[in-house]
Amino acid sequence: MGIFFIPIILRGEETKKVQEIINNSGKPENPEAGRILKLEEEIRISDESGKFFFQYPGNVRVATDGSIFIIDRDLLLRFSENGKLLHNYFKKGVGPGEVDFARDYDFQDEKLIMISSSPMKIVTFDFNGQLLDDVTLHQSFLFFQFLFIKNDRIYFFKNERPERAEKPGVMDAPYVLISMDMKGQNLKEHLTLPYQAFVSGGAWAGLGRMTTVSYKTKYLFIANTEEYLIKMFDVESQEMMKSFTRKYKRVIPPEDYRWGGIYDSEGKRLGPPPPKYLPDISAMYIVNNSLWVRTSTKHQDKGYLIDVFEFDGSYVDSFYLRTEGQIISTHENSIFLRETDQNDLVSIVKYRIIG
Numbered sequence: 001m002g003i004f005f006i007p008i009i010l011r012g013e014e015t016k017k018v019q020e021i022i023n024n025s026g027k028p029e030n031p032e033a034g035r036i037l038k039l040e041e042e043i044r045i046s047d048e049s050g051k052f053f054f055q056y057p058g059n060v061r062v063a064t065d066g067s068i069f070i071i072d073r074d075l076l077l078r079f080s081e082n083g084k085l086l087h088n089y090f091k092k093g094v095g096p097g098e099v100d101f102a103r104d105y106d107f108q109d110e111k112l113i114m115i116s117s118s119p120m121k122i123v124t125f126d127f128n129g130q131l132l133d134d135v136t137l138h139q140s141f142l143f144f145q146f147l148f149i150k151n152d153r154i155y156f157f158k159n160e161r162p163e164r165a166e167k168p169g170v171m172d173a174p175y176v177l178i179s180m181d182m183k184g185q186n187l188k189e190h191l192t193l194p195y196q197a198f199v200s201g202g203a204w205a206g207l208g209r210m211t212t213v214s215y216k217t218k219y220l221f222i223a224n225t226e227e228y229l230i231k232m233f234d235v236e237s238q239e240m241m242k243s244f245t246r247k248y249k250r251v252i253p254p255e256d257y258r259w260g261g262i263y264d265s266e267g268k269r270l271g272p273p274p275p276k277y278l279p280d281i282s283a284m285y286i287v288n289n290s291l292w293v294r295t296s297t298k299h300q301d302k303g304y305l306i307d308v309f310e311f312d313g314s315y316v317d318s319f320y321l322r323t324e325g326q327i328i329s330t331h332e333n334s335i336f337l338r339e340t341d342q343n344d345l346v347s348i349v350k351y352r353i354i355g
Helices: none
Strands: 002-009 016-024 038-045 058-062 068-072 075-079 085-088 101-108 111-118 120-126 131-136 144-150 153-159 165-172 175-181 188-193 196-201 203-207 211-215 219-223 230-234 239-246 269-271 281-287 290-299 303-309 315-321 326-331 334-340 346-354
Touching: 038 068, 058 101, 058 326, 068 101, 075 111, 101 144, 144 175, 144 211, 196 269, 211 281, 219 281, 281 326, 290 315
Parallel strands: 016 239
Antiparallel strands: 002 016, 038 346, 058 068, 068 075, 075 085, 101 111, 111 120, 120 131, 144 153, 153 175, 165 196, 175 188, 196 203, 211 219, 219 230, 230 239, 281 290, 290 303, 303 315, 326 334, 334 346
């Protein structure tokens, strides 16, 4: 494992800091690396007639009392730790506590905070569903990725949207880490990450992938490049602590791989040009106080390759995850998968990790 140092600039401070870059070899420390991870099903949550219907459920969070929250179109559900439905906080409309689209949510002091993007507002409930606050935001945050709530401040990433371009081309569209108070005011910019987009007219498509995961609202892990590189930002000290990577063999996309992009009225793809390789990192998760990294490597029989890092940046393990579903969340020693059966019935399934 090699360690290097490069200068960085944090937005708002405009002072150079030295960032640690940790380069790991391509071989993890665990001699059993490369195995298939074993899972044991614990809870399966599926549609309940007359109560809720899953379309594309996601963002599972577990509260301090063990109850399980799941968000979906027109749903923000709370279940007991055994999977029994307790409450649906979503109410469609324009009145107090009502929204058209619940974008995301978080907890604070045994309260549920729902972030709505239609209309833009912050709605707060107690866990029993009693409305506590309803704040309309007077600024537009259409291009943002909600992260978490910490010390009565909402943290999110916002794209600096590129200007309209008459000729198709690549322009800068950096991501900016922003926080605001619970009234949507007192905005602060904490960090800027370089990012580019392909722009044609008023349409644009991002180049690459932006992936983040937070650990107890203290550390924010960020992957915003095509190559294998993870940045570790300390939210409390407002410092970029380090970056780490490992030696990785990049994956060439299959011939039938479908790239996104911008198309004209006749269906012709204007761009951007397809990259030579898949993004090395497709997702990140926190499991048992370590960082899981889902890579672009996929084995036909074993599934996707997952790398495991300690928070000091060391590459300690890897394994294959062979599942029919997609990881949408993790909690302690468990993972939540979204699965679809042969009848298109969607379920959220909690699995315990064996070993």
